[in-house]
Amino acid sequence: MNKKRTDFAQKLISAPYIVWSAIFIIVPLLMVAYYAFTDKSGAFTLDNISGLSRYAKTFGMSLLYAAEATVISLIIAYPLAYFMSNMKAGAQRMMSMLIMLPMWMNFLIRTYSWITILAKTGIINTLLSKIGIGPVQLINTPGAVVLGMVYNYLPYMVLPIYTVMVKIDKSLLEAADDLGSSPISRLRRVIFPMTVPGIISGITMVFVPSVSTFYISQKLGGGKTMLIGDVIEMQFQSSYNYNLGAAISLVLMVLILISLAVMNRFDDSEEGGILI
Amino acid sequence: MKILSFNKILAMLLCFLVALSFCGCYCEEYIPSADYELSLEGEYNKSLAGTTLNVFNWGEYIPDGTEGSMDINKKFSELTGIKVNYTTYENNEAMYAKLKSGGVSYDIIIPSDYMIERMNKEKMLEKLDFSRISNYKYIDPQYKNLYFDPENEYSVPYSVGMVGLIYNTKTVKQKPDSWGTMWDEKYKGDILNFNNPRDAFAISQQFLGFDLNTTDKTQWDKAAHKLIEQKKILQSYVMDEIFQKMEDGEAAIAPYYAGDFLLMQENNPDLEFVYPKEGTNIFVDSVCVPKGCQNYEAAMLYINFLLEPDIALEIAEYVYYATPNTAVLENDDYSLKGNEYLYPEVYPKVQYFHDVDSDIRTYYEYLWESVKLA
Structure with missing residues (x-):
């Protein structure tokens, strides 16, 4: 009787969250899937998915950069x-x-400021030409795009790792020392295994936004090398091909899921994937 | 300790912000708008006072009181008591999508030529009552009876612009005369191009001598091929960043509108502008009234107001594109009167964009994607 009541109360409390996630997570996902498998008139088609081989190189490049x-x-x-x-x-x-x-500042502005740093007439090149090294091509390169990703998403890597690290019981480290482990083996055999959950969530939180980014590649890559995020953005913003855009998004989601699943295999600790 | 350090940081941040905002105020010295007496030709009374006029326009496309300009909408409200509800859009397509999606109602829009053609085809525009737009007489006949409104029923030209080649004389020593300059290996890494299919294709189509509105897919293919060829020496595809990149000397060659070039040249005197011999693309943005408008009377009044010589002058001085208003063109107070770039003595060969079939549109969007993926 008592248990039943708490069950009911729990359900009642969680109801708004379930409704919320249904409306804002499940329904949009279903809509993405619906668009991906229909054409403009709403009829079922596999053309959107089968036509994606055209973007194979772009998919590969996005995954690589991320x-x-x-x-x-x-x-x-x-x-x-x-x-x-x-x-x-x-x-x-x-x-x-x-x-x-830096995260208090708008993401777009943070990325934009890198243009003024990396540009041909930017801060770095002005300094370099002062000491006699001609302007170096920094912006509009793959390196600049990766730099932009690292800069923007680094905090999402640092913070989860830091959070698990401060929680490590110092007496364990002392024990490792007492039992004669060298600092390196202490790091490798004691600290590292305990920080794996943090690393996993860090990787997730950097990899996922990096692989789907479009703004960074547009601004720091000069709009000449498209990442998959750019292709998706183009379908929705200028080509008005929602069906193809949805198909690419869907495939990207599947690819991300596979990547994460592969990664999670390395994580055999109990509380794995806390932030996924 | 914890609270203290947090507060300190917060205080430092706030100081910094305040200092910044002071800096901002200091730099942008505000010049009060010229408050001279307007001489208006139309009749503006308060018979429609209390009603609202919904205006949907491009961003930064009407004087709004900044930088010493006159606040046109405020002036109109003062004269008529009509409240102007002013919103902006980024491009023709966004405006079209918003109107198409329904649920909104605007009384005034200012689309470009090809968009007027499309909206007209789809019966989205209301006929104008020219008996109430007496100032229409000021419109240069050159801009009447254009292809998108052959009978002059739906639109009143607002401003006109032509694309040309902007170049930096420090890098480009010899005055270019052809779009081919954008394919010149000498300027590798210094060239910018439009980041939208229609404008980018137009450059390549003109260079190849094609019609901008061709229905011949092989011509589109060739134009796309030419763009892919250009990618090797291109710095980047950009839109509004062209301003910054050309002014800073980051890039040396870019296609853009003459009016925008004049603004860039003010910040970088090394810049020059030329209309390539192959011809160029011209646009005419015109004031229209969409179907479903709620305040037609006020809309007519507003259009007439925009054509008032004094008001049109303010607009021309602010927007910096060429004006179709003859009263402004002849006015000696107009600082751009006879400007060699806006009003060249020898007019370049021009082509308008037309509303192309959705089949062709889908095709060039596809090609554009191939260009970007290449």
């Missing part, structure tokens, strides 16, 4: 999070504040 950005972010973020977690409490707060501070 993977590069994710790896670079991880390489930067892991040591940073490690040092942060060993700082004094005040300094830690200061650091996480500094990492979050």
Whole structure:
């Protein structure tokens, strides 16, 4: 009787969230699927999906760039999070504040400011030409696009890793020392396994937005190399081909899911994928 | 300690923001708008006072009181007591989509030529009552009876522009005369092109000597091929960033409108402009009234008001495109009177965009995608 009542109460409390996610998550997903498998007149078709081989190269490039950005972010973020977690409490707060501070600014402006840094007449090239090195091609290159991704999404890598690192029980580290493990093997065999959940959610949160970005590639890549996000944006914004746009989005979602599933296999800890 | 450090950071940030806003005020010195007495020809009384007029226009396309201009809509409200509800759109297609989707009602829109043609085909425009637009007499006959409104029933020209080649004289020593300059290997990495299919294709079509509105798909193919060829030496596809990139010297060659070039040249005197010999694309944006308008009377009054010599002068000075209003063209106070770029003595060969069939549109959108994917 009592149990029944709490069950009912729980259902009642969760009802708004279920309705919310149904309306704003499930229904839109179904709509994407509907558009992907219909043509402009609303009749069922597989043409949208079968025509996607045209974008194979673009899909590949987007996944590659996003993977590069994710790896670079991880390489930067892991040591940073490690040092942060060993700082004094005040300094830690200061650091996480500094990492979050740029995120208060609009994403578009943050990306745009890189144009003025990387441009031919930009800050870096002005300095370089002062010391006699001619203007270097920085903007409108794949490197600039990856840089933009790393810069924009780095906080999403640092923060989850940092969060799991500060929670590590210091006595475990002492135990590792006492039992004669070297600093490196301590990092490898004690700290690293415990931070895997943080790494996994970090990777997810950097990889997923990177692979579907369109603004960064347009502004820092000069609009000449299209990523899959650009193609999708084009279908909706200028070509008005919602069906094709939905088909690409759907395939992209599946690709992301596969990537994440593959990655999750590496994560055998209990609380894996906390943020997915 | 925790609270203290947070507050400190917050305080620092706020100081910084305040300092910034001061800086902003200081730079943009506000010049009060010229408040001289207007001499108006039409009759403006308060008989429609209290009603609302919904105007849907391009962004930055009417003087709004900034930079010392006259606030046209405010002036109109003062004269007539009609409340002007002013909203803007980014491009013709966005405006069209909004009207098409329904649920909105506008009394005034200012689409471009080909869009007027399309809207007219789809019976989306209301006939204008020219007996109430006495100032229509000021419209240059050159801009009457145009293809999109052959009987002058639906539209009143607002402004006119032509695309030309903007170049930086520091990089491009010899005055170019052809769109071919945009394919010249010498300027690798210095060339910009439009980031939308119609305008980008137009450059390549003109260079190849094609009709901009051709229904011959092989011509579209060839134009697309030419664009792919250009990609190797192109810096980027851009729209409004052209301003910044040309002014900073980041790029040296770009196609854009003469009026915009004049603004760029004010910031970078090294820039020059030429109408290529192959000809160029011209646009005429005209004032129209869409079907379903709620305040037709006020709309007629507003159109007549926009054509008032003094008001049209303000608009021409603000918008910087060529004006179809002869009263302005002859006015000695018009700072761009006889401007060699806006009103060239020898007119270039021009082509209008027409509303192409959806079949062709789908085809060139597809080709454009291929260009971008290449």
